[in-house]
Amino acid sequence: xxxxxxxxxxxxxxxxxxxxxxxxxxxxxxxxxxxxxxxxxxxxxxxxxxxxxxxxxxxxxxxxxxxxxxxxxxxxxxxxxxxxxxxxxxxxxxxxxxxxxxxxxxxxxxxxxxxxxxxxxxxxxxxxxxxxxxxxxxxxxxxxxxxxxxxxxxxxxxxxxxxxxxxxxxxxxxxxxxxxxxxxxxxxxxxxxxxxxxxxxxxxxxxxxxxxxxxxxxxxxxxxxxxxxxxxxxxxxxxxxxxxxxxxxxxxxxxxxxxxxxxxxxxxxxxxxxxxxxxxxxxxxxxxxxxxxxxxxxxxxxxxxxxxxxxxxxxxxxxxxxxxxxxxxxxxxxxxxxxxxxxxxxxxxxxxxxxxxxxxxxxxxxxxxxxxxxxxxxxxxxxxxxxxxxxxxxxxxxxxxxxxxxxxxxxxxxxxxxxxxxxxxxxxxxxxxxxxxxxxx
Numbered sequence: 001x002x003x004x005x006x007x008x009x010x011x012x013x014x015x016x017x018x019x020x021x022x023x024x025x026x027x028x029x030x031x032x033x034x035x036x037x038x039x040x041x042x043x044x045x046x047x048x049x050x051x052x053x054x055x056x057x058x059x060x061x062x063x064x065x066x067x068x069x070x071x072x073x074x075x076x077x078x079x080x081x082x083x084x085x086x087x088x089x090x091x092x093x094x095x096x097x098x099x100x101x102x103x104x105x106x107x108x109x110x111x112x113x114x115x116x117x118x119x120x121x122x123x124x125x126x127x128x129x130x131x132x133x134x135x136x137x138x139x140x141x142x143x144x145x146x147x148x149x150x151x152x153x154x155x156x157x158x159x160x161x162x163x164x165x166x167x168x169x170x171x172x173x174x175x176x177x178x179x180x181x182x183x184x185x186x187x188x189x190x191x192x193x194x195x196x197x198x199x200x201x202x203x204x205x206x207x208x209x210x211x212x213x214x215x216x217x218x219x220x221x222x223x224x225x226x227x228x229x230x231x232x233x234x235x236x237x238x239x240x241x242x243x244x245x246x247x248x249x250x251x252x253x254x255x256x257x258x259x260x261x262x263x264x265x266x267x268x269x270x271x272x273x274x275x276x277x278x279x280x281x282x283x284x285x286x287x288x289x290x291x292x293x294x295x296x297x298x299x300x301x302x303x304x305x306x307x308x309x310x311x312x313x314x315x316x317x318x319x320x321x322x323x324x325x326x327x328x329x330x331x332x333x334x335x336x337x338x339x340x341x342x343x344x345x346x347x348x349x350x351x352x353x354x355x356x357x358x359x360x361x362x363x364x365x366x367x368x369x370x371x372x373x374x375x376x377x378x379x380x381x382x383x384x385x386x387x388x389x390x391x392x393x394x395x396x397x398x399x400x401x402x403x404x405x406x407x408x409x410x411x412x413x414x415x416x417x418x419x420x421x422x423x424x425x426x427x428x429x430x431x432x433x434x435x436x437x438x439x440x441x
Contacts (some may be wrong), residue, residue: 001027003095007034007071009048010108012327015234017114020048023071025095029068033058046328048109049241050285061251065094069245073321074098074105079163080168083150089368104166122148124169124212127176131214144433151178152214161354166225173228176212177221186425187341188212188221193415194310194340195223200411201404203302205337211419226323227338239324240335243279244317246286274317275355275373276304277389286322287334294391296334301390303337305401306354308377309408309436310342316353316371344428351375357385377441405439412436 003025008017021036035058047054049070061068065405075098084101085092092100099112103119110118122130122144130148140146151163163178181185189211198205212222227238244250280297287293300320305317323335343350355373374381379401386397414435416426 005099005111008110010237011045013236014409015236017110023111024067032061032066036067049239050330064250067094068320069110069248069250070096070241072250073240073242073245074109074111076105077103085146108237121168121173124167127167127247154175171230173224173225175223185217186421189288189419189421190416191221194342195418196409197408197415198306198337198340201306201407203306203337204299204334210274222422237245239327240248241322242318244322246322247273247278249315249317265279277355277358279320280389283322288329289332291360297390298392299334301386301392302331305382305404307352308382309405311346311350311432312340313343313350314341314353342429342432344432350377352377355382357388402439405436408436409440
């Protein structure tokens with residue numbers, strides 16, 4: 001089956017999208033092709049990303065779903081897919097999800113027709129009014145009412161999906177994050193505290209997170225969207241690429257030799273794609289110069305350390321990304337840090353989701369042994385990794401690690417308490433933060 005969809009992009013300082021080109025997807029293969037629109041090229045608008053340079057001939061992508069990873073970032077998450085499938089009363093393919101989902105995905109790209117219905121964002125007041133009506137005995141009849149019901153009560157969402165919703169307040173767009181079934185009711189409060197703690201540690205984290213109290217026993221985390229900016233002309237958008245997309249982790253199959261392929265990661269062996277090391281090196285093409293790349297690698301290491309110290313073991317490739325700060329110059333930098341959640345229950349050998357260092361094997365005859373991936377959380381390995389891959393001197397990295405551990409050890413309880421987390425819940429995290437406290441002594 002073949003699908004064809006227009007690709008729209010929000011250019012800097014404009015709240016209205018323009019047509020960038022056309023994406024054609026053939027499920028046989030599968031293979032996708034994107035061609036820039038001739039008017040977009042004639043207007044000398046900037047490329048969508050470094051991996052999609054301006055040219056008149058189409059660019060093809062094979063492997064995985066046959067969809068450009070940058071486009072996949074614009075699509076719905078698991079919860080959004082669930083809502084879409086339920087509304088259509090059938091399963092939806094990846095391409096259909098991109099064409100039919102609301103255009104509130106991350107970044108500045110949307111596939112399909114950009115209709116007012118797809119662009120609608122509820123205000124906080126509208127959300128509260130709908131929720132009040134539902135709790136008074138009303139039945140969810142519209143898409144918006146079902147979204148509110150799912151988000152606030154998690155009443156019909158599938159297990160394992162994280163309810164999220166974009167809402168606006170005074171013209172500013174926020175991401176509201178709700179606990180899923182089985183989560184602690186204090187999860188939003190803990191995450192809010194960690195975002196503020198990251199900021200205290202000098203990390204570029206989401207600014208001004210807050211707790212949105214829906215009732216005496218129900219709350220959500222409210223975070224200002226970093227890929228949206230409110231201007232006198234309206235809400236404008238910034239480009240975004242996840243680490244998952246940058247590393248092309250969905251494109252597992254090689255392209256035929258005669259295909260103009262989107263590209264493969266050439267800076268590290270295939271097996272090392274999903275790692276902080278690969279991300280640190282892969283950012284070079286996006287960050288606009290050697291010095292800018294070094295700055296982002298150093299920032300990335302700080303986030304690795306912070307995740308290790310708070311035992312955030314869900315630091316997967318979709319929880320990191322680059323934000324486009326200057327589209328015309330293709331200047332990208334790490335987006336503000338997000339999804340910083342400490343693990344209350346630790347496995348026997350805590351490890352980060354992505355490897356932060358690899359040590360090449362010794363040579364055996366003419367064949368090197370496979371590199372050793374390092375994911376286990378170890379202070380010495382963290383410092384060594386800083387010097388190996390992230391632009392630090394050893395002594396500088398050691399000092400930065402100690403300083404961050406001291407800040408976390410001193411403030412984690414205070415910050416959780418300030419967000420309303422009760423004492424008995426705070427005590428559940430004492431083992432979680434024992435690593436930081438041991439390093440701080």
